[in-house]
Amino acid sequence: MIKRIKVGTASCGIAAGAKDVLEFIKNNVTDIDIVEVGCIGHCYAEPLVEVETDDGESIIYRDVKPDKADLDKILSLSDEKRLKVRNERSSRELIMVTKLAGRISPVSIDEYKKNGGYEALAKALSMSPKDVVDEIKKSGLRGRGGGGFPTGLKWEFLSAKESERKIMICNADEGDPGAFMDRSLMESVPHQVLEGMLIGAYATGATDLFIYVRAEYPLAVRNLGIALEQIKNEGLNNLNGRVVDIKIKEGAGAFVCGEETAMIASLEGKRGNPRYRPPFPTDKGYKGYPTAINNVETFGNVPLIIKGGADRYASIGTEHSKGTKLFALAGDLKYPGLVEVPMGITIGEIVFEIGGADKDKVKAVQIGGPSGGCIPAKYFDTPIDYDSLKSLGAIMGSGGLIVISSDRCMVETARYFLEFTSRESCGKCTFCRIGTKRMLETLEKITGGKGSLEDVAFLEDIAGKVKNGSLCGLGQTAPNPVVSTLRFFRDEYEKHVVDKQCPALQCNALVDLYLNQDKCIKCKLCIKNCPVNAISDDFVIDCDICTRCNTCMEVCPVDAIKRVPKGGKSE
Amino acid sequence: MLAVKDVLSSLEQDNSNLIKALQLIQEQEGYISNEAIKEIANYFNVSPVDVEGVVTFYTQFKRIKPGEHTICVCDGTACHIKGSPLVKNWIEEELGIKEGETDKDGFFSLEVVACLGCCSLAPVVSIDGKVYGNLDRKKLLKIIKQYRNGGAK
Ligand SMILES: Cc1cc2nc3c(=O)[nH]c(=O)nc-3n(C[C@H](O)[C@H](O)[C@H](O)COP(=O)(O)O)c2cc1C
Numbered sequence: 001m002i003k004r005i006k007v008g009t010a011s012c013g014i015a016a017g018a019k020d021v022l023e024f025i026k027n028n029v030t031d032i033d034i035v036e037v038g039c040i041g042h043c044y045a046e047p048l049v050e051v052e053t054d055d056g057e058s059i060i061y062r063d064v065k066p067d068k069a070d071l072d073k074i075l076s077l078s079d080e081k082r083l084k085v086r087n088e089r090s091s092r093e094l095i096m097v098t099k100l101a102g103r104i105s106p107v108s109i110d111e112y113k114k115n116g117g118y119e120a121l122a123k124a125l126s127m128s129p130k131d132v133v134d135e136i137k138k139s140g141l142r143g144r145g146g147g148g149f150p151t152g153l154k155w156e157f158l159s160a161k162e163s164e165r166k167i168m169i170c171n172a173d174e175g176d177p178g179a180f181m182d183r184s185l186m187e188s189v190p191h192q193v194l195e196g197m198l199i200g201a202y203a204t205g206a207t208d209l210f211i212y213v214r215a216e217y218p219l220a221v222r223n224l225g226i227a228l229e230q231i232k233n234e235g236l237n238n239l240n241g242r243v244v245d246i247k248i249k250e251g252a253g254a255f256v257c258g259e260e261t262a263m264i265a266s267l268e269g270k271r272g273n274p275r276y277r278p279p280f281p282t283d284k285g286y287k288g289y290p291t292a293i294n295n296v297e298t299f300g301n302v303p304l305i306i307k308g309g310a311d312r313y314a315s316i317g318t319e320h321s322k323g324t325k326l327f328a329l330a331g332d333l334k335y336p337g338l339v340e341v342p343m344g345i346t347i348g349e350i351v352f353e354i355g356g357a358d359k360d361k362v363k364a365v366q367i368g369g370p371s372g373g374c375i376p377a378k379y380f381d382t383p384i385d386y387d388s389l390k391s392l393g394a395i396m397g398s399g400g401l402i403v404i405s406s407d408r409c410m411v412e413t414a415r416y417f418l419e420f421t422s423r424e425s426c427g428k429c430t431f432c433r434i435g436t437k438r439m440l441e442t443l444e445k446i447t448g449g450k451g452s453l454e455d456v457a458f459l460e461d462i463a464g465k466v467k468n469g470s471l472c473g474l475g476q477t478a479p480n481p482v483v484s485t486l487r488f489f490r491d492e493y494e495k496h497v498v499d500k501q502c503p504a505l506q507c508n509a510l511v512d513l514y515l516n517q518d519k520c521i522k523c524k525l526c527i528k529n530c531p532v533n534a535i536s537d538d539f540v541i542d543c544d545i546c547t548r549c550n551t552c553m554e555v556c557p558v559d560a561i562k563r564v565p566k567g568g569k570s571e
Numbered sequence: 572m573l574a575v576k577d578v579l580s581s582l583e584q585d586n587s588n589l590i591k592a593l594q595l596i597q598e599q600e601g602y603i604s605n606e607a608i609k610e611i612a613n614y615f616n617v618s619p620v621d622v623e624g625v626v627t628f629y630t631q632f633k634r635i636k637p638g639e640h641t642i643c644v645c646d647g648t649a650c651h652i653k654g655s656p657l658v659k660n661w662i663e664e665e666l667g668i669k670e671g672e673t674d675k676d677g678f679f680s681l682e683v684v685a686c687l688g689c690c691s692l693a694p695v696v697s698i699d700g701k702v703y704g705n706l707d708r709k710k711l712l713k714i715i716k717q718y719r720n721g722g723a724k
């Protein structure tokens with residue numbers, strides 16, 4: 001017998017149509033409990049519906065459509081459409097932080113408690129604050145927001161401060177444009193994040209807690225808000241007699257506000273300009289009070305450490321990077337989604353075995369977003385930890401991991417990131433404001449087919465200057481995507497500037513569209529669909545008119561149209 | 572609809588609420604008007620230029636009245652890799668406007684945003700907050716048509 005039906009309605013599920021599925025099931029099934037849950041990480045198979053039976057079995061159905069056929073399959077526990085987690089994935093993953101994600105209702109404190117929730121807080125409250133800090137120190141937990149600073153140490157700094165008010169901020173700005181781990185945690189297990197914060201507040205003596213959430217995450221804000229109400233109703237924010245205040249603050253769309261001092265300025269209602277450190281936030285932060293900032297995933301780890309003990313936690317991972325890490329896998333691979341892996345796993349294991357990417361096509365991964373770098377396939381046996389990634393010129397970053405296949409241009413990828421950072425620069429430091437702009441212009445020149453070898457040399461030169469001449473992490477790391485692609489894919493830059501060719505056939509200025517008359521069946525679909533009328537009645541593409549929008553390629557039923565190197569007509 | 576004054580009076584007169592005030596007002600009116608800036612400056616006892624400074628710093632805030640529906644093209648890393656520049660072109664062509672503009676009937680506005688957090692469904696756009704994933708040109712034009720016909724929620 002079916003006990004419960006769970007529909008995954010995190011952002012990824014909703015985007016794939018989960019709300020329609022939910023509505024359809026609700027309209028057609030009346031005698032079974034139907035609940036909304038978060039994300040289990042298998043985003044490629046959304047919408048997902050999980051069935052819980054009386055004897056504790058759980059079956060997950062994938063790609064569910066809001067129709068009777070699929071509903072019947074679910075209700076009859078059919079073998080069809082079941083989500084089978086491939087062995088390659090399940091044997092590599094280590095699910096700890098996301099254990100409850102997508103399994104329980106995010107907005108039910110009772111369910112969270114039934115699954116061991118708030119036991120860690122109770123245990124922490126039975127310890128002395130100092131012991132809690134020591135436990136976190138011993139676990140080896142390092143910040144998951146990118147920098148990798150030891151969390152226990154940060155907490156020790158804050159707890160040592162004497163002040164009437166102390167501030168603790170959860171950094172939920174998740175600015176890396178290709179990362180969604182923090183979103184998923186907040187949407188799926190908001191209580192776990194809050195429990196971590198409460199433990200932190202107890203350990204450090206923090207009085208005021210803030211969660212600074214990206215404006216683009218409405219569902220995360222909603223679920224956190226509900227969870228927060230429940231906490232207050234149950235008095236869980238009463239830490240052995242000391243009641244702490246927790247507030248959710250929504251950001252307003254500025255990447256730089258992920259930086260600590262900028263975030264503090266933004267919380268104070270100002271422009272989010274970073275400032276020089278020292279003084280560090282733990283000395284002088286929000287409104288002048290001592291302040292500690294930690295990332296969402298960092299807080300999400302805290303309850304596990306307290307509950308299971310630091311030693312057990314520290315037994316996972318590598319010497320200097322402990323525990324697991326969440327990665328948002330996306331790009332050119334078969335199974336995009338959220339994965340949780342032990343530190344020390346290799347990039348190749350994530351990309352090929354978990355992600356199912358095509359070994360013959362993958363050229364690199366991009367890790368760490370606009371502050372990170374590209375790692376070419378030949379280094380895929382590098383273990384994932386803070387230090388080995390750094391040595392390759394990438395960073396752990398927050399956990400965005402984008403797989404790049406050989407039909408993507410690395411120069412264009414670098415240009416993309418510089419466009420992002422130059423737009424997001426707050427403008428305070430000259431090198432960041434103008435330097436990133438000059439880098440972007442130079443990259444545009446190269447992808448536009450007008451670059452020279454001097455331009456490549458200029459990029460190398462200015463990269464170092466921007467790095468050294470900027471105050472905050474944004475400017476200091478902005479050149480990384482360029483530096484790392486120059487290091488590993490210099491040949492692609494040279495092809496662009498010397499031969500005026502884009503090897504990946506991506507840069508429009510260096511590409512023509514060619515219609516192969518021998519393959520063409522004269523169906524005229526391309527002519528009809530071309531938005532700029534670039535195709536003549538006798539099926540020749542006028543490349544001076546063509547905008548390279550690819551529409552004709554998409555509509556052609558026989559693949560007669562191809563992108564070819566500029567000037568070259570043959571295949 | 573609440574007036575700007577009413578929205579403000581629900582907030583404590585502490586400068587840290589300035590961004591919140593702008594967000595609430597934009598939610599009500601769709602954008603931040605000159606009058607709103609003056610009212611906010613008054614309320615928090617700062618100069619209008621300080622408010623304007625905050626407004627222009629954050630991409631969320633609009634100074635121009637948006638169309639009835641707002642299309643946000645995601646240009647995050649995953650979507651970019653999967654062709655979001657093309658998606659943007661298709662929309663620009665279809666609506667005859669560029670990013671940051673509103674079409675002449677005031678029906679659609681077009682914006683470009685960084686990562687909507689649905690990278691596994693790249694490329695994606697969101698219309699009034701509802702996310703549409705795995706787009707190709709056909710699918711996209713169909714969605715736009717649905718909105719024009721009033722068929723989409
Ligand atoms: C430009 C910039 C953007 C950042 N964005 C984020 C972010 O989105 N999320 C985050 O947790 N940390 C971000 N950080 C890092 C934070 O400044 C800070 O190191 C982190 O929140 C500390 O938490 P942790 O020790 O738990 O990692 C960013 C840093 C810089 C310089």
Ligand code: FES
Pocket residue numbers: 177178179645646647648649650651685686687688689690691693694695
């Ligand atoms: S990059 Fe588009 S949703 Fe993340």
